[in-house]
Amino acid sequence: MDSVKDASSRILNILNDKLKTDANISDSIVTTIYEKAEKIANEVLMIEDKKKINWDKKIDDILTSKIFGYPIMLLLLGLIFWITIQGANYPSQLLGKILFGLENKLTEFFMYINAPYWLHGILVLGMYRTLAWVISVMLPPMAIFFPFFTLLEDLGYLPRVAFNLDNFFRKSGTHGKQALTMSMGFGCNAAGVIATRIIDSPRERLIAIITNSFVPCNGRFPTLIAISTIFFSSLVSPKFSSIIATASVIGIILIGIFITLFVSKLLSKTILKGIPSTFTLELPPYRKPQIGRILVRSLIDRTLFVLSRAVLVAAPAGAITWLVANINIDGISLLNHIAHFLNPLGNLMGLDGFILLAFILGLPANEIVLPILIMSYLSTGSMIELDSLDSLKNLLINNGWTWVTGLNFMLFSLLHFPCGTTLLTIKNETNSTKWAVFTALLTTSIAILVTIIVNLLSILFK
Amino acid sequence: MGLTSKSTGLSLLKNKYDIVKEDRDMIVIALAGNPNTGKSTLFNTLTGLNQHTGNWPGKTVSNAKGTFKYKDKKFLLVDLPGTYSLLANSVEEEIARDFICFGNPDITIVITDATCLERNLNLVLQVMEITDKVIVCVNLIDEAKRKGISIDIEKLENRLGVPVIPTVARDNKGIDELLEIIYQMINGNIKTNPYRLKYSDEIESIIKEIEPILIETLGTKYNTRWLALRLIDGDKAIFNSIDNILKKYSI
Numbered sequence: 001m002d003s004v005k006d007a008s009s010r011i012l013n014i015l016n017d018k019l020k021t022d023a024n025i026s027d028s029i030v031t032t033i034y035e036k037a038e039k040i041a042n043e044v045l046m047i048e049d050k051k052k053i054n055w056d057k058k059i060d061d062i063l064t065s066k067i068f069g070y071p072i073m074l075l076l077l078g079l080i081f082w083i084t085i086q087g088a089n090y091p092s093q094l095l096g097k098i099l100f101g102l103e104n105k106l107t108e109f110f111m112y113i114n115a116p117y118w119l120h121g122i123l124v125l126g127m128y129r130t131l132a133w134v135i136s137v138m139l140p141p142m143a144i145f146f147p148f149f150t151l152l153e154d155l156g157y158l159p160r161v162a163f164n165l166d167n168f169f170r171k172s173g174t175h176g177k178q179a180l181t182m183s184m185g186f187g188c189n190a191a192g193v194i195a196t197r198i199i200d201s202p203r204e205r206l207i208a209i210i211t212n213s214f215v216p217c218n219g220r221f222p223t224l225i226a227i228s229t230i231f232f233s234s235l236v237s238p239k240f241s242s243i244i245a246t247a248s249v250i251g252i253i254l255i256g257i258f259i260t261l262f263v264s265k266l267l268s269k270t271i272l273k274g275i276p277s278t279f280t281l282e283l284p285p286y287r288k289p290q291i292g293r294i295l296v297r298s299l300i301d302r303t304l305f306v307l308s309r310a311v312l313v314a315a316p317a318g319a320i321t322w323l324v325a326n327i328n329i330d331g332i333s334l335l336n337h338i339a340h341f342l343n344p345l346g347n348l349m350g351l352d353g354f355i356l357l358a359f360i361l362g363l364p365a366n367e368i369v370l371p372i373l374i375m376s377y378l379s380t381g382s383m384i385e386l387d388s389l390d391s392l393k394n395l396l397i398n399n400g401w402t403w404v405t406g407l408n409f410m411l412f413s414l415l416h417f418p419c420g421t422t423l424l425t426i427k428n429e430t431n432s433t434k435w436a437v438f439t440a441l442l443t444t445s446i447a448i449l450v451t452i453i454v455n456l457l458s459i460l461f462k
Numbered sequence: 463m464g465l466t467s468k469s470t471g472l473s474l475l476k477n478k479y480d481i482v483k484e485d486r487d488m489i490v491i492a493l494a495g496n497p498n499t500g501k502s503t504l505f506n507t508l509t510g511l512n513q514h515t516g517n518w519p520g521k522t523v524s525n526a527k528g529t530f531k532y533k534d535k536k537f538l539l540v541d542l543p544g545t546y547s548l549l550a551n552s553v554e555e556e557i558a559r560d561f562i563c564f565g566n567p568d569i570t571i572v573i574t575d576a577t578c579l580e581r582n583l584n585l586v587l588q589v590m591e592i593t594d595k596v597i598v599c600v601n602l603i604d605e606a607k608r609k610g611i612s613i614d615i616e617k618l619e620n621r622l623g624v625p626v627i628p629t630v631a632r633d634n635k636g637i638d639e640l641l642e643i644i645y646q647m648i649n650g651n652i653k654t655n656p657y658r659l660k661y662s663d664e665i666e667s668i669i670k671e672i673e674p675i676l677i678e679t680l681g682t683k684y685n686t687r688w689l690a691l692r693l694i695d696g697d698k699a700i701f702n703s704i705d706n707i708l709k710k711y712s713i
Contacts, residue, residue, distance in 0.1 A: 007679040008701055011672050011693055018668050025665065026695050030549070032661050033587050041580035044618040048610035200552070284498045285577065285605065290632060 056285050060160070064283075069164045074250060076157075080148045082246040085225055088140035095139065099132035121326060122319045126375070130318025133371040134310045138222040142307065145221060146298035149187065154289040158183050163283060165257075172261045173268030175204035182208070182260060185215040189418055190425040192217075197429075203274045207267050209426055210439045213418035214260040216253065219310070219366040220413055224249050226370065230393045231406030248410075256414050259446065310367035317361055317368050321375045335376055349448060350408035350455030352400065359412065364420045369413065404458045408451045415447035488529065488538040489648055492562055494589055495573035496582050497544030500601045504573055504631040505541045508641075532641045535648060540567065546581065548588045549695070560703055563592050563684060569644060573599045576606035576613055576628070586622065590656040591688050596624045597643055599636070603628045623655040661691070668694055680704065 062068050106128060110120040152158065162179035169178050177199050185192030192212040199205040216224055228248040233241030268274065325335040332340075339353030346352040354376050362369035374392070377399050396405075417440040418426070427436040495501045509528030528539050542561060543554035562570055572589050574582035579600070590596050600613060619626040625643045629636030646652045660666065672690040680686060692700045 007675050010675055014668065014671050014675075015694065018664075018671070026549075028662055028665065029691070029695055032659055033547075033584055036657075036659055037580055037583035037587055040583055040618070040621045043621060044614045045579060046612045046614065048612075287605070293632075 059286060060283060063157075063160050064163050073161060073164060076152070077253070078246050078250055080145065080152075081225070081249050082242060083148070084141050084145045085229060085242045085245050085249075087144045088225070089229075091140040092136055095136035096132070099136055103128060103132060118326075121322050125378075126319040126322030127315045128318075129378075130314045130321070130368070130371045130375055131311055133374060134314045134367060135307070137226055137370065138310060138367060139303070139307060141222045141225055142218065142303045143299065146218070146303050147294055150294045150298040151289055154287065154294055156284050156286045159283050168261055169264070172265040173274070174207050174264045175199045175201060178204065178208040178211075178264070181212060182215055182257070185212045185217060187218055189213045189215075189217045189422040193422060193425045193429055201274070203268075203272050206430065206435065207264050207272055209429060209435070210267065210442065211260045211263050213422055213439070213443060214263065214415060215256045216414055217366065217419075219419065221249075223366070223370045223413055224252055224410055226392070227406050227410055228252075230396065231401075231403045252410050252414055255411070259415060259450075263442070263446070310365055313365040314368045314371055317364070317372055318375060321361065321372050325376055339376070345448075348455065349412065349451035350404050350458065351412065351451065352405075354399070355405075355409060355412075359416055362419075363417070366413070366419050404455065408454055411454060412447050412451050415443060415450060417444045417447075488536045489569070490538050490540065490565070490567045491644065492540050492542055492565065492567035492570045493573065494542045494558055494562065494570055494585065495544060496546055496575060496585060499544070499573050499575040499582065500631045501541055501544060501573050504571075504599065504601070504629070504637075505539060507631055507634060507637055509539055532645055535645065537644070540565075545585065547584060548592070549697075556699060559592075562589060563688070564703060566683075567593075567595075569595045569597060569647060571597045571599060571640075571644075573601050573629075573631075576600045576603045577609055577611060579613060587657070587659060590622065590624065591659060591691070592685050594654050594656055595647065596654065596656060597640070597647065598622060598624060598626045599629045599631075599640060600626060601629045601631050603635075604630045604633070621657065623657045625652060625654070665691070665694060 063072060103124060106124050107120065110124060158180065161183050162176065165179035165182075166176035169176050178196075180198065181192050181195040184195040189212050192215075193209050196205045196208040196212070199208055225245070229241070229245040232248040233245045321335070324338070325333050327334045329337060335354075335357070339357055341353065342356040343353035346354075346356045349356075355373060358369050358373035358376065361372050374395065377395055417423070423436045423440060426439055427433055430436070493501055493505055505528060509530050527541070530537050530539065540561065542558040545552070545555045545558050548555055548559040548562070561567070570589055570593055572582075572586050574586060586596070586598055598618075600615065600618070603613070606613065613628070615626050615628055625647070627636050627640050627643060629640060631637070643652065647654075661669075669687060669690045672693060673686050676686040676689055680689075689700060689704065
């Protein structure tokens with residue numbers, strides 16, 4: 001390596017010797033490149049003189065305007081959720097009828113072959129029922145929601161969202177690009193965490209990582225939609241029910257964004273102090289969306305991916321839940337023991353022990369929280385046919401749910417610890433278990449705090 | 463803080479660019495270009511892989527390698543991060559630059575956006591400083607047409623001295639032509655004569671003094687003129703890059 005050292009010192013000598021003039025060499029190099037590029041471009045470009053209206057700019061003026069920017073954003077989001085809620089209802093019921101009809105057939109079959117009680121329990125009441133729920137409740141909204149979301153991405157709307165929100169993030173002492181990574185989080189929080197690589201400053205990147213799960217991901221949307229349809233649409237006449245359900249989902253999202261900004265600010269004022277770095281966000285041109293590709297990508301890449309993950313996790317989780325619900329200690333099931341233990345905290349948060357247990361068991365994937373909860377309610381209470389949202393509503397109300405429970409359930413789902421995949425991604429991206437644990441603790445504390453406050457307020461104003 | 467520039471994705475990715483042994487007998491093609499010009503789309507079209515594409519800049523944060531076959535040849539395509547230049551102002555630029563210079567790709571495709579050609583040509587000129595084997599794709603040609611912009615491809619080819627292909631990657635337009643040009647170039651049927659930038663007299667005279675020293679130590683395997691230029695530019699990182707390369711190959 002001596003020859004290299006020798007060479008580099010000789011080169012450094014020459015450089016020191018020759019570069020006496022303080023004329024900026026870098027500038028000179030860059031200028032040479034840019035001038036040549038400009039020259040070539042001028043030679044080969046032919047721009048038609050007819051006055052073309054710059055549509056991109058016209059649209060941007062409206063979409064990112066101070067007055068219309070936010071309303072349009074909310075309207076677009078609202079429209080998508082409304083279509084999802086409206087459209088998912090019927091196919092959900094149909095799928096439910098088919099799948100739960102099949103459950104009866106399966107039960108008959110198990111009776112016919114004289115299968116032991118526990119085998120039927122684990123396989124049919126545990127695994128199959130959870131799977132049937134995951135598919136009938138989640139598939140239709142996903143199949144409607146994802147193509148629309150992908151459409152917005154393909155059009156180039158996401159950077160406009162980031163542009164609109166940039167100001168808020170800067171005020172929170174963080175990077176404007178966090179608006180983009182947050183938007184990615186609506187798709188999947190793990191993907192959102194990976195997307196934070198576009199933020200250069202380690203401090204700002206860490207804030208974006210920690211707060212990413214405060215926006216609901218695809219796995220949580222179906223749950224939020226189902227609960228809001230059940231509890232908030234019944235507050236008004238059926239005519240407006242889906243509008244109210246939409247409004248409450250949007251409300252939850254806005255709360256999520258607010259908490260994101262609030263926690264970002266908190267972090268940037270305390271353990272992650274620093275000055276926000278400036279950046280230029282490029283608004284890409286609008287592009288004609290490719291409908292075919294959008295459908296393929298959103299249905300295969302996203303819908304099937306999320307669904308298969310849910311199914312993979314839900315099957316064993318369903319079996320475990322059934323077992324926990326049916327193994328008795330001192331005449332009371334293990335499930336009841338745990339739920340009983342969690343109940344005081346649950347009640348304080350306006351929830352109950354079963355709900356908290358469902359969230360804990362749902363750590364591998366948020367998609368299965370509701371199915372697990374249904375499982376545990378069903379295994380203890382009366383057996384009812386569960387083939388529609390109405391019967392779900394009855395089940396929940398029989399187990400003491402009110403709209404306050406529904407609201408707190410949604411809030412806890414929004415704010416609690418990120419799913420297992422996201423936590424692993426955080427660990428990988430930050431190269432430390434510490435930040436993953438910190439994120440889980442911080443988010444869960446906030447979730448507990450918020451639900452307790454909401455619960456106390458609801459008692460106070462009863 | 464646990465999160466340093468070393469622990470973040472981009473520097474971890476540096477290792478991923480090392481071409482592994484079993485890839486050696488494949489033809490290596492690097493895919494460079496400004497952000498949001500359709501690199502990932504072209505990548506997917508060529509390799510049939512489904513990298514996430516989306517209409518926003520900076521989306522390709524993790525980089526991809528994929529393979530494809532054309533006629534009797536096997537190709538390895540490396541999707542480099544989108545950059546506006548190769549002057550190593552950021553980690554992405556450093557990665558892209560190091561790969562084009564030291565990764566010795568057989569061909570480097572620079573994909574450009576027809577709607578803002580001038581800005582994209584900056585990168586093309588810089589890539590052509592490092593390597594001769596360059597193909598330029600003028601992508602989004604349909605969008606440019608809608609905006610009333612047309613490009614004299616022949617003249618551009620003439621000025622640059624390398625093949626230029628108009629494409630619409632998402633509609634598969636121009637892909638066959640691109641594949642054919644790649645194939646012909648590998649077989650030595652296309653000779654390029656890339657335009658080389660001339661700098662100010664002061665810079666050129668220093669290059670003349672430094673380049674011989676570099677050739678002495680490195681041989682002619684790398685583009686010593688370009689390395690000399692980077693040293694004059696005050697790029698200290700290039701010393702490390704040279705050092706690493708030498709260590710790797712001297713043992």
